[in-house]
Amino acid sequence: MAESTRTLDWDGATGDHWVAYEEKYNAAMFRYSERLFAGAGVRPGDRVLDIGCGCGQTTRVAAALAADGSAHGVDLSAAMLAQARARAAEEAIGNVSFEQADAQVHDFAAGVYDLAISRNGVMFFADPVAAFANVRRALRPGGRLAFVCWRAPEESEYSLVPRAALGRYVTVPPSPGGVNEPGPNSLADPDRVRDVLGGAGFADVHLEPEDEPMNLGAGLDEALDFVLQRPHMREPMAELDAATAAxxxxxxxxxLTPHVTPAGVLLRSPAWLVTAHAPA
Ligand SMILES: C[S@@+](CC[C@H](N)C(=O)[O-])C[C@H]1O[C@@H](n2cnc3c(N)ncnc32)[C@H](O)[C@@H]1O
Structure with missing residues (x-):
């Protein structure tokens, strides 16, 4: 599919793929979760909002850390939210809730949350200033914001290595959006992050580079499956005849072989840890 027409259908095929690969994505992004929660500093009584919570792993971690408070996850994908609710029920977590909502425009109760977090769920807003202003209004005065988002794809082995290998055989569509457009890389430019969050009324905007790798799997077979089943790889690969696909x-x-380590198949995937405050 041409870049100009490719969109991330979160409440559809893309969300369904994330449900099928929930555990793989959680394992892949494990180190980013650690960095996110180190930056977020969840306190026991916090009421936490998880933006673009997906299948809810970070919401459940936030709920455990905010044992006397609560965690509420919002997402576009009904399928991912169903999975999030099922996981929370399995783990008998009482202080967690989920809601299907577009965080850009959702009518959050004003001033309710102490902390808003996101693991890679805030780069897809059509109007990021308006969207983050909406999130800021949901925070109490002095409330905190902490999220991780990708840096530039040109710095990312996770993006470049599979593209270079498969690009000899298929046209792999680039990530949707460019550096200043909705899509995984929309918050790659640190000046843009400061402008967007400042324009949305946040103060004390701080960006910390994080160079944790994505872990594509315990071994090569898992890593190959993870890469090849991502929709933007699977679709062009399905067009190849069997010999060329092999x-x-x-x-x-x-x-991928040079990236195999005892800890998994690790590809560098630079990100920002962004923190900010709503004015007191
Ligand atoms: C890259 S996934 C990350 C999911 C989850 N945070 C995780 O780490 O597993 C991005 C998520 O953001 C959600 N999302 C994108 N735009 C959104 C919006 N405007 N409002 C709420 N959720 C959104 C998508 O549905 C998707 O679940």
């Missing part, structure tokens, strides 16, 4: 897969295996 060659492309061999090339991908060779490209």
């Amino acid at each position: 060659k492309a897969t061999d090339d991908l295996r060779a490209a």
